[in-house]
Amino acid sequence: MRAAMGRGILVIGLLIPLVPLVLWSVTRTWQYPSLLPQEYDLRGFEELGRPGSDLLEGVTTSSIIAIVVTLAAAGIGLSAGRALGLYHFRSKRLIQFLMLAPVIVPAFAVTMGIQVLFIRVGLNDTLWGVALVHMIPTVPYVTLVMGGVFANYDVAYEEQARVLGAGPLSILFRVTLPAVFPGLAVASLFAFVISWSEYLLTLLVGGGTVKTMPLLLFAYIGGNDSTRAAALGIIFIIPPLLLLALTSRYLTGSKRAISGLGKL
């Protein structure tokens, strides 16, 4: 009986914040104190289909940045993770600290410091500059996950392929990548979502000219238009929810992977 009540409270507590979010996203009018909207429509979502709209621009800009960041983080993290997972070396502990710190320390603090240099080299207010600072939290994160993956990886398969005459590229694509693919896919999806959700770094370096979804969301919240803000929120969580659907079996399994979720 007590357990049943506990379960009820847990489910309601976790789900109830999503109820007004979903309702508001399809609301036309919803006056106080009504518990349900008086009129519904899809104006919050319609903008997505209009060429040149803020919403479409936001989705495009956010996607480009997140894809660039994800590809770079996957490649760099794969390489560094291999070093951390397969080898023992003297300064490994320091490297682990250096990789863990940017995952947990808020990146805006160091971004403020480096912005002076970004202005000098012309990276400020550009999409590339924004993508570059998004790599501060994502690259170390993929590195850590891949370090864990490579720690349970058997290099002997590569040796065998080599003995049988496979070249380095062939080994990479036919032996190594298939073996570490599940881990790499999960880490990359997380990198995508971390970049996709980043607000402050984009604002600091993009200076408002690089208009991503989070910047738009902040503008809508400030603009007091609950319907647009809620609809944008719903569009916003589609990639993260896909991520959950694809990776939920790893979620409860890998503690390393989830440490990155503390970031979202």
Added chain:
Amino acid sequence: MSFRSKSLAEPAPSGAGSALGPTIERSERLPGEWRDGFKILALLSPALFLIVVLFLGGFAFGFLQSLGFLALVGDGGLSLEAYRRMLEDPAVRASLPLTLRISIISTVLSAVLAVASALLIRGTKRGQKFLVWVFQLNIPIPHIVGAVAMLLLLQQSGYFSRFAYALGLVSSPAEFAPLIADEFGVGIIVHYMWKEIPFIGVVVLAALQSGVSDFEEVARTLGASSWKRFRYIIVPFIAPSVFSTSIIAFAFTFGSYEIPFLLGRPFPAALPVVAVQSYNDSDLLSRPEAMATSVLITVFISLLVYLYMRVSDRYTGGVR
């Protein structure tokens, strides 16, 4: 120092790992082997380059600017003036207790409720899959979307207020207690708990599913009460997971800008909000102070990272 047990390569908190049996030792590679050394360096260099330039470089540059280096105004000499100004700034002084209060309360409550939820879910026979699904659902929801949800739920004309009206508790939005932009930070704390309970909870759940029930069974047959089983078996089993995820949750709540900005007040504001406020201040004298605040946040959270590594190492059976 140079030779370590392989389990250290996985410094994730792991009451779980130790129960999964010993990891298979691979042949240790000699650190002095040149070929390997070169390979390691080549593999690490892109990531290291990025972190050294952007993260360490950003920190170093921020630190130098906090000392007055590269300042757009002033005499150009290095000084601790910015740190003195920071400590005397009423915005910073009001911010420290608020920031610590929010982080400590939300982390402690989240940890306790996460353990309770994980035990509850583990004890559920029918519908466990559904519970786990709901539990995981909001983990990937970005904080800023969660903040919008909290606004619509908790503000004075929000969803809860409408329920209160339906129950006859309030007759207008103004009568509903302000939970957003309130003095205590209730809205911020509720939001963090909503996000952190599942975050800590799924890690605890994973730890609980990794062999603890065998020990419990033995204890039960030996006559241990349910309290004793909790205290002497479950607690030691999940403590490392709870502690390490709590450190991450605490560090996040202490260093994040978006949530206190959206759900809190401009004054007193959380420390990251104060840092950004002074960074964007039109008075350029505030720049070094913003840098000093950032340096403070970075150093404090880096200490937490170090603590996290120590905790993880200890429980994964590494050489201390």
